[in-house]
Amino acid sequence: MRKVLIVGASIGGPALAHWLRRYGFEVTVVERAAGLRPGGQAIDVRGPAVEVVRRMGVLEEVRRRSTDLRGMSVVGENGEELFRTTDRTASGGDVDGPDVEILRDDLAAILAGAGDAEYLFGDAVVSLDQDSDEVRVGFQSGTRRTFDLVVGADGVHSSTRRLVFGPEEDHLRHLGSYLAVWTVPNYLGLDRWEVVYPMSGDLWGAMVMSVRGNREARVYVGFDTDAPPATFLPSDVGEQKRLVAEWFAHAGWELPRLLKHMEDAPDFHFDAMAQIHLDAWSRGRVALVGDAGYCGSPASGQGTSMALVGAYVLAGELARAGGDHAAAFAAYERELRDYVAGNQALALENQARRREQAKTGDHALPENSREVVDAYPLKDY
Known part of the structure; x- marks a missing residue:
């Protein structure tokens, strides 16, 4: 039970690869793009996710490559300044807080460089056929390989989820x-x-x-x-x-x-x-991590942190279960369900608050909900 295929090389995939390699698993990561994808928005490493990257040994590098914003202003139609603060930003929260704001592609590069997994760029999974012993995987390139487990870390529009759990419209909430x-x-x-x-x-x-x-x-x-x-x-x-x-x-x-x-x-x-809601994050020998399984949407500000924490917990439970993937997947869900649910609820609150502010013209920034951000006490594995 040591060969694992991870689908997707953004945040959750490379993080999971790092932890599985540390626990002695043989790991392959497949990514549809020709290399690590460029671009993407500034994302936040918050709460327990900060501790995850510290345990990975990359926190100093993450902080060094942060956006390092020192404040923000709100302007009107003609550029006139309506509001200014050096305490917080709209995208990253408290300027001097413990969280780290970093560009998605910069974080992906750091995470991918933190492990020694096999990476297959420019290829994709087109079929998954599993039984009680293995998962037979067909790739777009025509290659066929067999793995003990497959983990989809391929985002909100996950092809892994579609192949195993059914059509996207059954799970996506706009x-x-x-x-x-x-x-x-x-x-x-x-x-x-x-x-x-x-x-x-x-x-x-x-x-x-x-x-x-x-x-x-x-x-x-x-x-x-x-x-x-x-x-x-x-x-x-x-x-x-x-x-x-x-x-x-x-x-x-x-x-x-x-x-x-x-x-x-x-x-x-x-x-x-959009958000992704599933009754279960695994089916047989296939599991999902990050946005593929429980996207909170950018409105939560928590997608990156959920992916990092999810990868850490999933790998830790697989190592702890000693080969019993069913027990590991069940423990993974028990550990994270409340944390994920709280962060998805936060996204809805943030959406409602933003719409109310648009009506009133209030430019003040609300405080971050630390209760949700810090809700998960990170375990030791």
Whole structure:
């Protein structure tokens, strides 16, 4: 019971690979992309996840490559400053707090470099056939291999989940919003700073933050619609960009220029704000970790932390079970169910609060819910 295939090389996959290798498992990670995926939003390592990366031995590197923001401001239609603080940011919370905000691709690179698993880039799983003894895996490349266990860490639109647990629409809950992220030159001259331009109605407006030593900036725009992803979200990236441009065609401040940069952005990402809810995170010899099994949506601010903690617990329970994967998977769920449920509920609270603030024009930032963030007492394995 030592050969494990992990599907996905973003956050949960490399973290799980690290811990399984430490416990003596033979690990292969398959990733559809040709390499580690570039781009993605700034993400937060919070609460027990900070301790997880410390135990991995990479906390200093994670802190060194953090966004290192020192504050934020809110601006109006013509760029006039409405609010300013050096205590907190909209994306990362308390500036001097224990949490770490880091770009998704930077964290993925750190995690992948922290282990010695076999990585298969540019390939994907197309079939999973399991019995009581093994899982026979068919790859897009035509290769077929056999593993003792398979773990899907392939995100909210997990193909692993679809192959084993059924259609995505059976498990995805749309939260009524869409979010787009892309990189632009830091032409605003932001110095470790974040600027928020709020709008009214269904349009959130924009957030721009300087990253990577102020050499770049990341742009975020969002809007509300109950239109389901299956019919609303184009599969073609060019069509996605056109859709975003149409929604913000009449926006003020710097949005026209930011949208112009979006046209050529190679790391553009656009998706629904959604959660994944499953009655069980495993079926037979296949399990799910992170967004694939229990996505909280970006509204929670907890997706990365749930993936890191989930990978740590899953690997620890597999090691502790001594080969009994059924016992390990059951223990993994018992340990994390309440933590996951609390963080998914936090996302709904944050969504409701944001919509209320849009109505009132209140630009103050609410306090982080440390009760939810720190709810899980990290075990020793």
